[in-house]
Amino acid sequence: MKLIATILCGGVGSRLWPISRALHPKPFIRLKDGQSLLQKAFLRAAQLSGLTEILTVTNRDLFFKTEDEFREVNLSKIPTSFILEPFGRNTAAAIATASHYVTTKHGHDAIMLVLTADHLIDDQGAFQDAISKAIELATAGKLVTLGIKPKSPETGYGYIEADGNNVLRFVEKPPLKEAQEYFTSDQFLWNSGMFCFMADTMQQQLEQHCPDILAATKNCIEQALTTEGLGITQIILDANEFKNVRDNSIDYAVMEKSNRMAVVPCDIGWSDIGSWSGFGKLSEPDAEGNHVQGDALLHTTRNCTIYSNDGLISTVGVDNLIVIKTPDAVLVVDKSREQDVKHIYAELAARDHTSHKLHCTVHCPWGTYTVLEEGKNFKIKRIEVKPGASLSLQMHHHRSEHWIVVSGTAEVTNGEQVFYVKTNESTYIPAMHKHRLTNPGLIKLVMIEVQSGDYLGEDDIVRFKDNYGRCKQEN
Amino acid sequence: MKLIATILCGGVGSRLWPISRALHPKPFIRLKDGQSLLQKAFLRAAQLSGLTEILTVTNRDLFFKTEDEFREVNLSKIPTSFILEPFGRNTAAAIATASHYVTTKHGHDAIMLVLTADHLIDDQGAFQDAISKAIELATAGKLVTLGIKPKSPETGYGYIEADGNNVLRFVEKPPLKEAQEYFTSDQFLWNSGMFCFMADTMQQQLEQHCPDILAATKNCIEQALTTEGLGITQIILDANEFKNVRDNSIDYAVMEKSNRMAVVPCDIGWSDIGSWSGFGKLSEPDAEGNHVQGDALLHTTRNCTIYSNDGLISTVGVDNLIVIKTPDAVLVVDKSREQDVKHIYAELAARDHTSHKLHCTVHCPWGTYTVLEEGKNFKIKRIEVKPGASLSLQMHHHRSEHWIVVSGTAEVTNGEQVFYVKTNESTYIPAMHKHRLTNPGLIKLVMIEVQSGDYLGEDDIVRFKDNYGRCKQEN
Structure with a gap:
């Protein structure tokens, strides 16, 4: 069996601005242990037994940066390949393109394991067990999704209603009342964005549910510029071809319509670090409930998330705030409003303010x-x-x-x-x-x-x- | 008549950290018009008719910096002199030392006008009228203090109870209830820290109420190293002598005990910019009540004071905050607690953190x-x-x-x-x-x-x- 880990590295993570930026997106954020989220995703894949190759789909402007990240941790010299997009076209385009590459290079029965680049998974053992089960189902022709056992009544995630490995239905981000019901039920799982399938199964399902995306991406791969060397393959997609691919998520385009779905419920210490308080919780709080990284001096300050990678942050008499400092920007946000940081990012992008795109x-x-x-x-x-x-x-x-x-x-x-x-x-x-x-x-x-x-x-x-x-x- | 303006330039203004620092104290803060508070104090004096000299009492480490400030605005080449202290010893020492210098250089009947270096006075005409009246009373042998007509029931200032130009009593910083009574009464004025007197009157009163300070400062002036050139006189006090001078305020040491006191009530647009919201109010608020200076992007933000002299400040969903950014430090403080910024300064000084002392x-x-x-x-x-x-x-x-x-x-x-x-x-x-x-x-x-x-x-x-x-x- 050939197993191709496919890391999707797209999206900015704008709620983590000013650390996340257009050309330094969330997967590149380094945690306290010195590893980036992207490196953790790479290592998570690298430790799977029987792995053939790690394929990454990302923006072409991020290639060298991604390759740098991988080189630091790719000690066992796992072959890596990169599908380089000229711009983002959502997950259906990324997975369809990847399936063409995998089919051509590794055959129709190669197993693809689609992984996210910007999540944390604490329990590698449980993760590997889940992947083994997923591979088993994928080999039997299923489109497998990894379902996370809910830790809270989240309203920001999609859910999967399941009965064992059977998917009953996909549920959009629910209102709080439903989320609470799902949380207390045993049948609902968070949709993690991680999938496992045979390349051929995905191609058949794409053919059935969105043949235009399958055809357009096939064309992209055929027209792509491919270079190889030192164990690294680059497939550079042409912008004129790629713009013809319809923008859709793999969930809408295939998963929610397919009768080949299966789910592996798992409890793997997953978190998506979707916001600054999520990021803060990765470090232990002080006696006042503050999560602090960097040079800080807090006076009568409670339940705050404080992060500086350059210079001092001082606070006096504040509660429940997030304060983030980089060399060129400061963010101060009430925790109850942290989802709105994306509006700041959007406005900075609209103004073409340097701080939306690049760090110093x-x-x-x-x-x-x-x-x-x-x-x-x-x-x-x-x-x-x-x-x-x-x-x-x-x-x-x-x-x-x-x-x-x-x-x-x-x-x-x-x-x-x-x-x-x-x-x-x-x-x-x-x-x-x-x-x-x-x-x-x-x-x-x-x-x-x-x-x-x-x-x-x-x-x-x-x-x-x-x-x-x-x-x-x-x- | 000889008139010697005497600017007292001491004190850090630690509630205005991180702009105010030990070696860049409050008088050096520049306002939107490009002038520092110290330059404004200089110009306020320079415009008085009959001015003989501007004498400044400050720390020796601030001499060159002070002289730079003055040179920028001293277009009419008013003679300047500097009494340079090795460390701060409060206002009685500063004024007593100055009185020796003035007596020796300009004679016993020279009039000294003591001005603060870090306050704002908007109405120069009213200020000059008040000074004329003060000089008249000083010439008649009075120790004159300028009393500000209260604009609010302040609990942070000392008060003077007056009857016309007669001082009835000095009142320490009052509780709110008393402050409210004083505010509605016509008889109470804020003690501004600005004084006017004949050098000889001050020397007599020092002799009567604190002869030790008079004698010790006389010794300091006699032992001081004096240099002159280009219209600038430096009197450099010796640390070993100056440490023998008792630390006391001129109010305690002389004013509250003297029977020669007079007051000139005035309405001159005075403010002491004692805190960040005071500083903020120098600029017009936006529609949400925010006072903003520098590069800022505010989202659902109300009644905040935002100041950056380096880089972007973004806020989301916050009210009533002060956010200040310099190249090496950020301050975030709830407005209700802004007096406590001095604790941050004190703690940074105790740790010898660079940001308490120097800017980049x-x-x-x-x-x-x-x-x-x-x-x-x-x-x-x-x-x-x-x-x-x-x-x-x-x-x-x-x-x-x-x-x-x-x-x-x-x-x-x-x-x-x-x-x-x-x-x-x-x-x-x-x-x-x-x-x-x-x-x-x-x-x-x-x-x-x-x-x-x-x-x-x-x-x-x-x-x-x-x-x-x-x-x-x-x-």
Whole structure:
């Protein structure tokens, strides 16, 4: 049997702004143990016996970042592949596209296990038991969904009414009264968004219930640009093809209509960390019921969730608040209104406010850069380059750059010259000079770049060569 | 007649943390019009007819910063002098010391007008009328206090019961019930902390009611180091002498005991901006009653005071909160508890947390530096040097420095060499090299400094020459 874990990594998690952002969405949030939710999802899959490959469906702008996350934890070198979407088209498109890839590469009877990228599962043993049962049902031709035994009368989740492994019906997010009834009943489970099926079963069901999505995604996979190397496969979907795929969830498109459904009820310590108080509860409260991470000084403060990854948060005389601080934004929200943080995110996106999209630190294929300050005619960045990585061979029309190496060694191409710049040495790149920065060493290169010029936009870049295929792209 | 305005610039204003800090106290807070409270106090004095000199009593660590503030607004080149205390010793010590200086320099019959450095007075015309009346009474040998007609039943101020210009009694901060009675009565005034008297009258009254303070401060003035130049006099008090002066307020030490008291009732648009909601009220509220300064996005938010000087503040579903953001600290406080912000300040001071003392930008006699980032073995600063100013000739044992000029021109001494570094040029100062940075130009010099080394503390500095007498000091 071939088992393909399929991680769906889409969606921003806007209720977790200002940590979640368009280009740093919820799966990339790191927890106290240093692992991101995405890494936890990867490891959850990696530990399953008989796993053949981990396939991830995500936005193409998140590829290098996702790959970085995986490389950190993929110690047993499990083959990974990526279906890279130009934009989000909901779960039916993602799963249909994945089913074409899996069918082609691994055959019709390969088992696909669809996992979410941004949830927590505490009990790996129970999870593995549930997956074994799901695989058994999938092998028998079922579309299996994992149903979570409710821990509270949640009104924010969809429910599945079940009788053993039989699905009686799907229920939309219920009002509180119904949710309370479901909670006390034994027959209702939360719809977790995790599925297991044979690739062929999914293709048959798509054919039956939404043949347009099946056909359009088949076309996408056939037209996709595929690259392979170092155990990594990239399938880059074309935007012109992908825009023809109808936007629908797999629940609406297939699951709620199919007569092949089965459910595996499970109690696996699942949580979706859907909001800041959910995030807060991952750490122990203090004596006043406050969940605190980062530098904080609280005075007569109760039942608050406090998180800072940069600088001090002080509170006086407040109850039931969420206070989140990043280098460039602060969020203060009453706990009863935490669902509304998504409105803040939406409004910032509408205004194209930087803080909806990027953090001060931006991840690139070769490493990261952090804007430390922008002033009139100058900009200062800390640049970190991974061992062996290179920025593109590039040129700027309007800015010159001073580079000072503060850790590691840089190999610098400046015009016709190639030379090394060691820790505590510097060099200067005039405007209009072709240049390239490489880390030839075995440890991280950390460099301070001081840009000078009349125009310092990121778009003043001409790329001549790039290891990451970005010569024609914007970034 | 000689009229000496005497500005008392002491006290932190800890209820306005995180903007107010030990080395950036309340008088230095800038309002929306770009002027600091201290500059407003200076201009208030400067506009009085017949003014001879403006004398400021402040902490010696605030001298250069205070002088910078004054230079910006002292367009008519009024002579200024500074009594520089090594530490605070309350108002009796400050006024007694000032009276010795004034008596010696301007004679026994010089009139002293004592003003606060951190209050607002909206009605300059009414203020000048009140001062004219006060001078008249002072000339007749009275100790005159300015009494503010109450605008509300304040429990946080002391009161004066008056009959015309006659003081009947001083009243300590009253309970609400009494405050309400005082408010409806015509006889009660707020004690403003502004006074007017002949230097000789004050000396006689000090001799009568607290001769020890008079004698100890006389000794301080006699032992002080005095320097003069460019119309500026500095009287630097010796710490060993000054510590012998008893700590007492002028109200307790003299005013409440003297039979020479008079009061000038006035209605001058006075406010003390004693807290964040007071500060907020200086700007117009939005339709929901929020006072907002800086980048903010409010959602279902009412009656809040929001202030950011760096980055975005977002709020959802909150009422009656104060949210203040600086580059390194956030304060969130319920308005009903805003007096307790002083506890946060006290706790931060007890922990020696940087944010109680300094902002990221630190003012020096030659300009400012701003710490942009500190990492392992490196620190990055933006350094701004005023035209004509020089840092000390100095050396570091443990760090080397890269300097990149991003605006203006630097004159650099590096070992035996002296040379110029222009905009977009750089230079390198190795550890153990004597060096000096000067701005020889007419515009501000802005430079990025990247320090490298195993130890990067500000105390790794050996000063050989300094224009500001800091060769033996710590800073």
